[in-house]
Amino acid sequence: MTKKASGLVAVARLAGVSTATVSNVLNRPELVAPATRERVVAALDELDYVRSGAAVALRTGTSRLVGLVVPDITNPFYAAIAEGVTAAADDAGYSVALCVNHDDPARERRQFELLAQQRAAGALVVPLSAGSSRLSTLRRVGTHLVLVDRIAERDEGCSVAIDxxxxxxxxxxxxxxxxxxxxxxxxxxxxxxxxxxxxxxxxxxxxxxxxxxxxxxxxxxxxxxxxxxxxxxxxxxxxxxxxxxxxxxxxxxxxxxxxxxxxxxxxxxxxxxxxxxxxxxxxxxxxxxxxxxxPKLLMGRTAVETLVREIGDQVDGGREHQHSATLFQPSLVVRDSAPAT
Amino acid sequence: MTKKASGLVAVARLAGVSTATVSNVLNRPELVAPATRERVVAALDELDYVRSGAAVALRTGTSRLVGLVVPDITNPFYAAIAEGVTAAADDAGYSVALCVNHDDPARERRQFELLAQQRAAGALVVPLSAGSSRLSTLRRVGTHLVLVDRIAERDEGCSVAIDxxxxxxxxxxxxxxxxxxxxxxxxxxxxxxxxxxxxxxxxxxxxxxxxxxxxxxxxxxxxxxxxxxxxxxxxxxxxxxxxxxxxxxxxxxxxxxxxxxxxxxxxxxxxxxxxxxxxxxxxxxxxxxxxxxxPKLLMGRTAVETLVREIGDQVDGGREHQHSATLFQPSLVVRDSAPAT
DNA sequence: GCTCCCGATTTAAACGTTACAAGCGATGGG
DNA sequence: CCCATCGCTTGTAACGTTTAAATCGGGAGC
Missing domain, CATH: 3.40.50.2300 (Response regulator)
Incomplete structure (x- = not known):
């Protein structure tokens, strides 16, 4: 197998620069002189460098992970939402942690606990039964929430639903x-x-x-x-x-x-x-x-986008985030069981 | 809202002990005297302490995350596998990162990259097309692989399939x-x-x-x-x-x-x-x-268990891990389209 | 020739946890 | 009465990043 990839410092040593410079070419390449940048890039893939998500998360305090909480992934309705969610998450560079709770509070608690520990950037929750008061663990660590297929009550957070x-x-x-x-x-x-x-x-x-x-x-x-x-x-x-x-x-x-x-x-x-x-x-x-x-896929996609926007709001503006409640319109598709007039 | 949870050190200060002790009551409670343990536990939930998964992952070098890679979560077959996987992962205390690739190599690469960065403990891959050579990114960082619904060729890793x-x-x-x-x-x-x-x-x-x-x-x-x-x-x-x-x-x-x-x-x-x-x-x-x-659920469950075993093997024994290839038997369920004789 | 400034790079301090080695009374055997 | 032992606790050095602040050569302006 290839060499032991022991991080930024190894790369820096090989390229003859400091770790700060390596970090810069990774995150803000425009700051570093073309010559050095090139040298660093060479070292980077010479060593098969793979960033440590853990270290980044620790240092920056946020991870690019969103939780998707559904009652049952076997149900085609939830599966379709998941489809939309994963697609949008991919595009936005997020990972999706799939949590299937079967409407079991104990399971749900464990999963929220896990998400909280990972400092998930947010969670998309598709609730089955009404009790949405157990979201406190997440709130506590600043995890953002988007309710899916249910309209959020005031202050519960953002929501995306279908009318x-x-x-x-x-x-x-x-x-x-x-x-x-x-x-x-x-x-x-x-x-x-x-x-x-x-x-x-x-x-x-x-x-x-x-x-x-x-x-x-x-x-x-x-x-x-x-x-x-x-x-x-x-x-x-x-x-x-x-x-x-x-x-x-x-x-x-x-x-x-x-x-x-x-x-x-x-x-x-x-x-x-x-x-x-x-x-x-x-x-x-x-x-x-x-x-x-x-529009199940659309609802999934939008849920992710809503979450990403909410996160963005908090980060770059110190300005207030206004919770949004998106409501999509269903449409009638006419087939044989009730054909057109 | 509750107090700002700023980590082990805050808890330690409140309980009047060192961070090492707090870490111990979290990980090896039997090592610490009942009296102190009690005090620490009190401080722990007084401050609403939530462990930082990132810090743990960084320090220990492993995360409790497994990737589940499927072509399409909308397909009931894959959804059933996902169901089994999430159930078993829950039991084992792992999170499941859902990766839907639609048989698109570009998507797949990005997702593997992400899993590698998270230092996922392993990945369960349900391949559609044959090309399984793009798993190298994961291998490189020591991510374990289990192939699902396909028998692994020698040295590809473990696999769980149905005959x-x-x-x-x-x-x-x-x-x-x-x-x-x-x-x-x-x-x-x-x-x-x-x-x-x-x-x-x-x-x-x-x-x-x-x-x-x-x-x-x-x-x-x-x-x-x-x-x-x-x-x-x-x-x-x-x-x-x-x-x-x-x-x-x-x-x-x-x-x-x-x-x-x-x-x-x-x-x-x-x-x-x-x-x-x-x-x-x-x-x-x-x-x-x-x-x-x-047995789709069973296959999903077993995939997780296989992965967990493989990880265990590497950790506690330095001993060789033998790749396993589990093959389940399907069964015929007789209904009306071809009734019993 | 001396300053001042500018872009490019480095120094070093975090982030929150774990785990090793060492410290510290108290206990008990010699 | 001293030393080894034991049970519990702690100091501290990592883990791999990011980032604010400091540094360093020069080239331009005077």
């Missing part, structure tokens, strides 16, 4: 335009903020169209799975009298379609179905889903 | 037992090692059963997608005379079933189909897939 209320409105607007006013909602537990918001959007759109929101059939499931959807579909078919179904999830939509089919109700002929999320599932099934599409 | 040849055999064995000997293979490009191996397994099993492998109909697709599968299914239906189809991918299997259905060939009644991977797709479709299931 679920609008998403709900888009879905219902489409269903109303396409068919009659007899809409059903298949939703997850309303304690989940996203579910509550999508429902709110649905009701708002009904009201706008002069339909009493309370006439909307509402089915609530515990687990937002295909099976639960299927059962909901069965129930809807039994009750009858539904023009369109809005499911707050692509899994539910897939299940509902099957449940309706069980009872001979054909989609989209007898009833239209709109899903939410635009996961692979939406296109992979036998009947491509009309669904609300969320 | 694709066996997987191919299981699939074909099931098809042979279930129906006749007229098997078709729908495969991706044979330049992908996994595809080549699964095919090899299929042929081997045919031979074992006294069937000439060359009688097997082989269709090769460029992209292993549902659409490609569907076209393959159409082609198979047109050609006819097939008892069972082995697809080296769940996407292909899903597509093939649809392609066959297009032509009126019903699965599993007229032909059986076996997929590979056991992704969500296998259960989410209208016809649950019989498929080869891979």
């Amino acid at each position: 679920d209320v609008l998403g709900g409105r888009l879905a219902v607007r489409h269903l109303l335009a396409l068919r009659g006013p007899r809409i059903a909602l298949v939703n997850g537990p309303r304690t989940i903020e996203q579910c509550a918001n999508r429902r709110a959007g649905a009701r708002k759109e009904l009201r706008r169209s002069g339909v009493d929101p309370d006439t909307m059939t509402e089915l609530t499931v515990e687990e937002m799975t295909i099976d639960a959807g299927r059962r909901a579909g069965n129930a809807l078919a039994a009750a009858g009298g539904v023009d369109g179904v809005f499911c707050t999830n692509d899994q539910l939509a897939t299940g509902v379609i099957r449940g309706l089919a069980d009872a001979g109700v054909r989609v989209p002929d007898d009833a239209a179905v709109v899903g939410y999320g635009d996961l692979a599932l939406a296109t992979d099934g036998p009947l491509p889903l009309t669904t609300v599409s969320q | 694709d040849v066996l997987g191919g055999r299981l699939a074909v064995r099931h098809l042979l037992a279930l129906r006749g000997p007229r098997i078709a293979l729908v495969n991706g490009p044979r330049t992908i090692e996994q595809c080549a191996n699964r095919r090899a397994g299929a042929r081997k099993e045919l031979r074992r059963s006294g069937v000439d492998p060359d009688t097997m109909t082989e269709l090769t697709v460029e992209e292993m997608t549902i659409d490609a599968g569907r076209r393959a299914g159409n082609a198979l239906a047109a050609a006819g005379g097939v008892d069972g189809v082995f697809c080296t991918n769940d996407q292909l299997a899903t597509g093939v079933i649809r392609g066959l259905a297009d032509a009126g060939v019903r699965v599993p009644d007229d032909a059986a189909v076996v997929g590979y991977g056991d992704l969500a797709l296998a259960t989410d479709g209208p016809l649950p897939l019989t498929t080869v299931s891979q």
Whole structure:
């Protein structure tokens, strides 16, 4: 193997300069005379020099590391966010520490502790349950936070989210335009903020169209799975009298379609179905889903950019940083389960 | 906010001891007298002390960070591995740096550079294309490597993989037992090692059963997608005379079933189909897939454990580390697309 | 010829931790 | 009563960088 790379001092010795000069050619090359710079560069790759991140972090007090905290990386929604995050982090020269917490406070605490120890420049947190009070360990060491897929309350920090209320409105607007006013909602537990918001959007759109929101059939499931959807579909078919179904999830939509089919109700002929999320599932099934599409990658990218901006703000201006709350708009993608008029 | 946490020395001052003692209660508590230990602990959380990972890393020369290098975190296969990796890393007290390279050498180089700078304890690499010669940057600084989902060649390092040849055999064995000997293979490009191996397994099993492998109909697709599968299914239906189809991918299997259905060939009644991977797709479709299931989480966990062991080996024994190559066995999970006899 | 200044380089002090070698009472054996 | 021992604690030198301040030759201005 190659020589033992023992740091700046070895390079300096070989190039016949001081470590300060080497450090300069590394960080501010314009300060050092072209001749010396050349000599140093030669020594640098002669010795296969690799900077010690630890030493830099120690000296400067910051590391180029951001934490990405998600409940479950197996979930395609979070995976898509991670995709956007890693891409943006790469571009900005940051490393991403992946923390999967499965909504387990103990795990989360350990991970935050680790991030704090590394003096991570920041953390992108995609919360599942509401309790966001355990972020104190990070705050304490000055780690910046960006909340993802949830709007930050005042002073919690920056956030990047997607407008679920609008998403709900888009879905219902489409269903109303396409068919009659007899809409059903298949939703997850309303304690989940996203579910509550999508429902709110649905009701708002009904009201706008002069339909009493309370006439909307509402089915609530515990687990937002295909099976639960299927059962909901069965129930809807039994009750009858539904023009369109809005499911707050692509899994539910897939299940509902099957449940309706069980009872001979054909989609989209007898009833239209709109899903939410635009996961692979939406296109992979036998009947491509009309669904609300969320800019997941963009949200991930923006989260990183927001964080980087926040860090920058603090560093070069002593000036106050204003927390920002970015809200992206979802869009409706029309496919076969609720085709265009 | 709480007090400025300025390190071991502040704690030492408050507790009336030296920094060495504080360091000891942190790292080897049994060395320090209970009374003092108590006093130090009190000071520790009075000041909200948070260790500086950078200083520790600098002093000790190692960080508790492992890199996870995957082509694409959006792909459920890699996501599952990541899931296993993060779980095991958590347990072992390591952080996971997620590096998504999209098979782009430039990106990969930058990420390796970053890992090298952090003096990552190791890296878990899930390679897509074969070229594994760019790992030199890491090797140079003594970063340990574990190859995942590919068997390491001699001296490349440790590896953890799944036996694709066996997987191919299981699939074909099931098809042979279930129906006749007229098997078709729908495969991706044979330049992908996994595809080549699964095919090899299929042929081997045919031979074992006294069937000439060359009688097997082989269709090769460029992209292993549902659409490609569907076209393959159409082609198979047109050609006819097939008892069972082995697809080296769940996407292909899903597509093939649809392609066959297009032509009126019903699965599993007229032909059986076996997929590979056991992704969500296998259960989410209208016809649950019989498929080869891979222990993805286990592979991820084991990769971390292998790495940790390798690091341990080097540290406490000066003794030689023997590279290990772990090979897991896939299993066949029987569902509706090729039900039990 | 003397100053003054300028760009290029160096000196040296941190940053927060670890770990070795040494210090320090007190205890117990001779 | 002295010396070796023991359990606990401490002084201090690293680890590899960055950076403010000091240094050093000259060339220009007078």
